[in-house]
Amino acid sequence: MSSDQVSAGQPVRSNGRRLRGILVGCGYISTQQLGAWAQISEVEIVALVDFDENKARHQAERYEIAATYASLGEALDAHDVDFVDIATPPQTHVDLVRSSAEAGVHILCQKPFAPSMKDVDEMVEIADRAGVRLVANENMRFQAWFLKMKQLLDSGEIGRPFYAHWTDRSRWTLPTVTFIDQPYFATMKQLVIYEMGIHFFDTIRYLFGEPLRLAATVGNASREIAGEDNAVVLVSYENLVAIMDISWASIPTYPKADAVSWAVMTIEAEGGTMHLSADGRLRVITDESDTVFEFGPDTIDQSFVGMQRRFVECISSDSDCEMSGREYARSMELVFGSYASAERHEVYRVGEDRNILA
Numbered sequence: 001m002s003s004d005q006v007s008a009g010q011p012v013r014s015n016g017r018r019l020r021g022i023l024v025g026c027g028y029i030s031t032q033q034l035g036a037w038a039q040i041s042e043v044e045i046v047a048l049v050d051f052d053e054n055k056a057r058h059q060a061e062r063y064e065i066a067a068t069y070a071s072l073g074e075a076l077d078a079h080d081v082d083f084v085d086i087a088t089p090p091q092t093h094v095d096l097v098r099s100s101a102e103a104g105v106h107i108l109c110q111k112p113f114a115p116s117m118k119d120v121d122e123m124v125e126i127a128d129r130a131g132v133r134l135v136a137n138e139n140m141r142f143q144a145w146f147l148k149m150k151q152l153l154d155s156g157e158i159g160r161p162f163y164a165h166w167t168d169r170s171r172w173t174l175p176t177v178t179f180i181d182q183p184y185f186a187t188m189k190q191l192v193i194y195e196m197g198i199h200f201f202d203t204i205r206y207l208f209g210e211p212l213r214l215a216a217t218v219g220n221a222s223r224e225i226a227g228e229d230n231a232v233v234l235v236s237y238e239n240l241v242a243i244m245d246i247s248w249a250s251i252p253t254y255p256k257a258d259a260v261s262w263a264v265m266t267i268e269a270e271g272g273t274m275h276l277s278a279d280g281r282l283r284v285i286t287d288e289s290d291t292v293f294e295f296g297p298d299t300i301d302q303s304f305v306g307m308q309r310r311f312v313e314c315i316s317s318d319s320d321c322e323m324s325g326r327e328y329a330r331s332m333e334l335v336f337g338s339y340a341s342a343e344r345h346e347v348y349r350v351g352e353d354r355n356i357l358a
């Protein structure tokens, strides 16, 4: 089943009881994930884990979860569960995947998977060896405007796409660094491509399939952060170019404070242009018509519900899952391939150059 056909979820346990999960990492993103689990009746989160038990207790109270722990090991010892939902920073993912796999439970893991291609491959291998499913918690392709774009592309209504442009502008690194929700961004050596670009890469793979080449350039408008705060990546397909253009140093030219979508995207095809604006409106313009689809402010929250439902379907079926760790490693390759391209001032050939990624 493709991700634009996400169903209302299937009963998943043969004995009829709900799937049981542990969520580890009770920081910023846990609110969206726990909010989504609360809407998925097939799942019960039985315990929360965070080094900082105050954070775990806070979320446990808010989402009526009985148990909290300071380590995943303790939680796995205490509960018989079906899966672990990892919502911690990426450098912790390999170890948490290993602990979960050793306990024989399936794994849902936040983006980006890990700081290097080697670690990403290790995560995939650990899960494969243990015979458990590793699924990427990558919500962007589940945002309803992208599901709509995919449907319009697949229907052939606007013909073959040949150009895409995606831009994300935020005023976070200038005039001073103001990463309010995620202060750790300031110390990350790989920043906008790794943290945000991964969403774009996964989404263009969903929309257009596997790209052939990458040409990237990165910049530091701010001198106060460790990683890049702006980047442009040219992604080439046989007959399409997709441009990713991110800056967290810029004053946006589009309304950001009350934005519904966090980025703006244009897709041009032989018979039509689609434009997603920050207010959540998707305009589809053809030679004969001009149609607007409107999406509400809960679209991003709902994309977490869609993604987490897809995880439930993936672990409940024996068939291949498009969100599997092995599939997601292809999106991660585009992240590290972009950094390699920027560093070497060379085009990165997807697949062929994978061996140069550390």
Ligand SMILES: NC(=O)c1ccc[n+]([C@@H]2O[C@H](COP(=O)([O-])OP(=O)(O)OC[C@H]3O[C@@H](n4cnc5c(N)ncnc54)[C@H](O)[C@@H]3O)[C@@H](O)[C@H]2O)c1
Pocket: 024, 025, 026, 027, 028, 029, 030, 049, 050, 051, 052, 055, 070, 071, 072, 087, 088, 089, 090, 092, 096, 110, 111, 112, 137, 138, 139, 181, 182, 184, 195
């Ligand atoms: N999909 C999205 O839109 C989205 C948005 C923001 C963040 N994220 C991703 O979510 C992940 C977490 O980001 P965040 O912003 O919530 O981080 P955060 O720092 O706000 O929260 C992480 C929490 O994990 C805890 N933690 C870290 N390692 C742990 C371990 N080994 N065991 C137990 N607890 C541990 C920390 O104490 C912290 O409370 C990252 O991979 C990030 O990229 C995704």
